[in-house]
Amino acid sequence: MTIAAPEHLREQRPREQHIRRQELAAFLRSRRERVTPEQVGLPRGPRRRTPGLRREEVAQLSAVGVTWYTWIEQARAAHVSAQVLDAVARALLMDPTERAHLFALAGTADPRTEAECTVAATSAIKVVERLAPYPAALQNARYDILHANRPFAQLFGDPAELPRADRNCLWLLTTSERWKRDFLDRDEMLRDLIAKYRAAMAEHVAEPVWTEQLDRLLGASAEFRALWERHEVAPMSPHVKRYLHPVVGLIRLEHRNMWLAPQAPAQRVVAYVPADEDSEERLERLAEAAAE
CATH class of the missing domain: 1.10.260.40 (lambda repressor-like DNA-binding domains)
Structure with a gap:
């Protein structure tokens, strides 16, 4: 009916x-x-x-x-x-x-938007760097990591050491053995991130860069394919992530987004703020160890 x-x-x-x-x-x-x-x-x-x-x-x-x-x-x-x-x-x-x-x-998707979210503005990079000692990164709507500060690299791995196509939170959460091991809520995070990605993609379904990225993820992971086929959508919202660092131990981080513009190129600063005093102290220890 x-x-x-x-x-x-x-x-x-x-x-x-x-x-x-x-x-x-x-x-x-x-x-x-x-x-x-x-x-x-x-x-x-x-x-x-x-x-x-x-x-x-x-x-x-x-x-x-x-x-x-x-x-x-x-x-x-x-x-x-x-x-x-x-x-x-x-x-x-x-x-x-x-x-x-x-x-x-x-009301039509622009086929030439592939490069709209691949370059980080100098001003945005300064914002990300100023958030240290808190981990922070600049991302676009596809979850590509355009720039990350030093605390982010120390905690999650340095994106600059990866091929450009792999500098993506969704790709890393799907395929990275390090992220699978150290993010304690990884399975729930992946389901949530895929739901957010599907919601974001609704405005970009005709854009080649989005469809190419999706095809790559679908081809790389049966787990991703199964979650994608559920057709779940979710909004952007702050939440706490648990991360088990091999040196300093458990760190609980609240995930915060700050959009830099309401229209394309849609880029946001993602900051990871300690959710408790123990996590803040362990972040400081990690920074001190890296400085030695």
């Missing part, structure tokens, strides 16, 4: 789609009027009345039909493909922020 959506939701969806199409159309017109013919290698001509480019010129530059591009600017296009959006963004010389806004308005 098919359950129909509530009436108020059925009314909202066409209205939301209409608003999105109107916003997309207005945004494209504003970007088109900003770009001069000279910027894209076209002659200005003596009778140009339109500020910036004409619609047919944008269509020509992006290899899109004039009628179709006109419909987009008139908010008449029900769905615009990622390929068309990519071509138009290039033709209108959009910067990364404008491009992200374009795809968001169209």
Whole structure:
């Protein structure tokens, strides 16, 4: 039996789609009027009345039909493909922020976001370093470790010593013998992390970098495949992890996230704060031992 959506939701969806199409159309017109013919290698001509480019010129530059591009600017296009959006963004010389806004308005995943979360900003690195003596790392939405401070490396292992593809919390929790041995709540953590990853991936299902990472995990671990097939989702929330370090013993750490931006590139500082005085004292001992 098919359950129909509530009436108020059925009314909202066409209205939301209409608003999105109107916003997309207005945004494209504003970007088109900003770009001069000279910027894209076209002659200005003596009778140009339109500020910036004409619609047919944008269509020509992006290899899109004039009628179709006109419909987009008139908010008449029900769905615009990622390929068309990519071509138009290039033709209108959009910067990364404008491009992200374009795809968001169209409700379409950007196929060129592979590199959006692979570089750590200098300011974000400074934040991570300033959190010492507490372990901290900079991660993206896929749980790639972009940078880790020294306490993190001392406690969990140095990500910089691993191949770039392996510098990922989900990969390490799935495959690393060290993480399997030393995280006392590892099985529960893996189930929770996979549920969070599935929830995060809902916004990125068409992006190659996400699907490639998922395929790698599915191919590497039968345990991961079984948990993934449960289709569980979970929110980001603080929690305590137990870690048994071979030198200083049991350390209980509260896991905290601080997002650096509400939009792409989505990066967060993950800090591991001692959950009790014994854990704080053992972290200090570990730092002292490393300094000797």
